[in-house]
Amino acid sequence: MSYVLEAQGITKVFPGVKALDNVSFNLKKGEVHALLGENGAGKSTMMKIFSGVHKCEAGKIFVNGKEVEIDSPRKSMDLGIGIIYQELNLCQHLTVAQNIFLGREITKGMRVDRKKLEEKAKEILEMMGTDIKPSERVSNLSVSKQQMVEIAKALSQNIDILIMDEPTSSLSEREIDGLFKVIDKLKADGKSIIYISHKLDELKRITDRVTVFRDGKFIDSFYFKDSTMDEIISKMVGREISDQFPRKEVKRGKKIFEVKNFTNDGLVHDINFDLYEGEILGISGIVGSGRTELAKSIFGSIGKPVGEIIVEGKKVTINTPEDAIKNGIVYIPEDRKKEGLAVKMSVAENFSLPLLDEISTKFLKKIKRKELKEKSNDMIQKMRIKTPTLDTKVKTLSGGNQQKIVIGKWLLKNPKIIILDEPTRGIDVNAKVEIYGLMNALKENGIGVIMISSELPELLGITDRIMIMNSGEIKHIVDTLSTTQEEIMSYST
Numbered sequence: 001m002s003y004v005l006e007a008q009g010i011t012k013v014f015p016g017v018k019a020l021d022n023v024s025f026n027l028k029k030g031e032v033h034a035l036l037g038e039n040g041a042g043k044s045t046m047m048k049i050f051s052g053v054h055k056c057e058a059g060k061i062f063v064n065g066k067e068v069e070i071d072s073p074r075k076s077m078d079l080g081i082g083i084i085y086q087e088l089n090l091c092q093h094l095t096v097a098q099n100i101f102l103g104r105e106i107t108k109g110m111r112v113d114r115k116k117l118e119e120k121a122k123e124i125l126e127m128m129g130t131d132i133k134p135s136e137r138v139s140n141l142s143v144s145k146q147q148m149v150e151i152a153k154a155l156s157q158n159i160d161i162l163i164m165d166e167p168t169s170s171l172s173e174r175e176i177d178g179l180f181k182v183i184d185k186l187k188a189d190g191k192s193i194i195y196i197s198h199k200l201d202e203l204k205r206i207t208d209r210v211t212v213f214r215d216g217k218f219i220d221s222f223y224f225k226d227s228t229m230d231e232i233i234s235k236m237v238g239r240e241i242s243d244q245f246p247r248k249e250v251k252r253g254k255k256i257f258e259v260k261n262f263t264n265d266g267l268v269h270d271i272n273f274d275l276y277e278g279e280i281l282g283i284s285g286i287v288g289s290g291r292t293e294l295a296k297s298i299f300g301s302i303g304k305p306v307g308e309i310i311v312e313g314k315k316v317t318i319n320t321p322e323d324a325i326k327n328g329i330v331y332i333p334e335d336r337k338k339e340g341l342a343v344k345m346s347v348a349e350n351f352s353l354p355l356l357d358e359i360s361t362k363f364l365k366k367i368k369r370k371e372l373k374e375k376s377n378d379m380i381q382k383m384r385i386k387t388p389t390l391d392t393k394v395k396t397l398s399g400g401n402q403q404k405i406v407i408g409k410w411l412l413k414n415p416k417i418i419i420l421d422e423p424t425r426g427i428d429v430n431a432k433v434e435i436y437g438l439m440n441a442l443k444e445n446g447i448g449v450i451m452i453s454s455e456l457p458e459l460l461g462i463t464d465r466i467m468i469m470n471s472g473e474i475k476h477i478v479d480t481l482s483t484t485q486e487e488i489m490s491y492s493t
Helices: 043-050 074-079 096-100 114-127 143-155 173-188 201-207 229-237 289-301 321-326 337-340 347-355 370-383 399-411 429-444 456-462 485-491
Strands: 007-015 017-026 031-036 057-062 067-070 079-083 160-165 192-196 209-214 217-223 257-262 268-276 280-284 307-309 314-316 329-332 417-421 448-452 465-470 474-478
Touching: 007 043, 017 043, 017 268, 031 043, 031 456, 043 079, 043 160, 057 201, 074 079, 079 143, 079 289, 096 143, 096 321, 096 370, 114 143, 143 160, 143 173, 160 370, 173 192, 192 307, 192 465, 201 229, 201 280, 201 329, 209 229, 217 229, 229 337, 229 347, 257 289, 268 289, 268 448, 268 474, 280 289, 280 456, 289 329, 289 417, 289 448, 329 399, 337 399, 347 399, 429 448, 429 456, 456 485
Parallel strands: 017 217, 031 192, 031 209, 079 160, 160 192, 280 448, 280 465, 329 417, 417 448
Antiparallel strands: 007 017, 007 057, 057 067, 209 217, 257 268, 257 307, 307 314, 465 474
């Protein structure tokens, strides 16, 4: 059988690690082929080889049966391969239309034909079922809408093969439905799609075949309809995971956190809720409901909110994140690479950032290296962070390990309340279970946990109560064990 894309015996080595070890992969015309595996399995490395970002040390690549050498992104594009990366790659100061056709502008004489550019962009955006305006500056868009622009940019190219790396990580259910309709249309037009996702429940909606990588090696390839979800997970992690949502029942303690009559103009309005020791409070709502805005308002990082915040019975004033941290409140952001980490710095340096006052000498303000090393190693052990050394650059680690570092550095501050914004986004199933285990441990230690998530199964699987938001307001608060996805969605919409 001839394939539109085939890789044989691909090997890729980075300093100190073999990212891909003699792996194979193939793609048929008009199919969606899911490439699955844990963080660090080699999925993204394989895609970067197909897209010309990396060059392999060994192996062959064929496009439509002909052996090719993909030595640059331009060569990949010329071969009809397009890619949508998990990390956004947009020019924030340009418009949506300008981003979609960047480097391929439609001109009129010596000038860019902005009208034609926006007309073409509008066609693509409407096909995707989104209401984004082509003339809108990208910096004004939410993360989810910027993700849709990335997808539109890829679709605007004359491609036969489209690689999607976590395309739905920032999308609402409505936007995901729109994307899947686009995928169905692309399949009908004979386009082929490689689909990478940690949201395994999505696969049944669009996937034809599945290939699993683990630790840089090819494990198996099969038709999705011939396997169960448990079998797929087992192949990904090398063992069975008996409980994806390991809920731990803890006796609820005293009230440790309360928000009263809390408003931040244009963001959230008249917010009232409380949180108890040993409780995980989930926050649900569609994209744009105000979940992240509420978290950041409480943390003092956006706007000028009014209202009361009470920690352990004492009213506190929070105007800045520093005020929040001093009062025992920490916030783990949704975008870990942009807001949670200094990715070009080392593991130890990232751990040091919240602790500079505590681990610096009094007069010369020099970091106490021994103390930092001890604290970092202790947290690495507690969080089961996989890193070659403390000096390893954070950008080289998998998404799951990066997320553990973001959480771990704030746990070094011994918080009373921890707000986790999409803590399992973009990480594999095994790392998710470890994050849930960590949340249970925080719960057992009497720490109040607030968890924002777009994934209803995980909210229903791990929280004690769920607060449902819509249009910047709380619509309802439900006990997790006595509610359903349908009830939550009804309040959300």
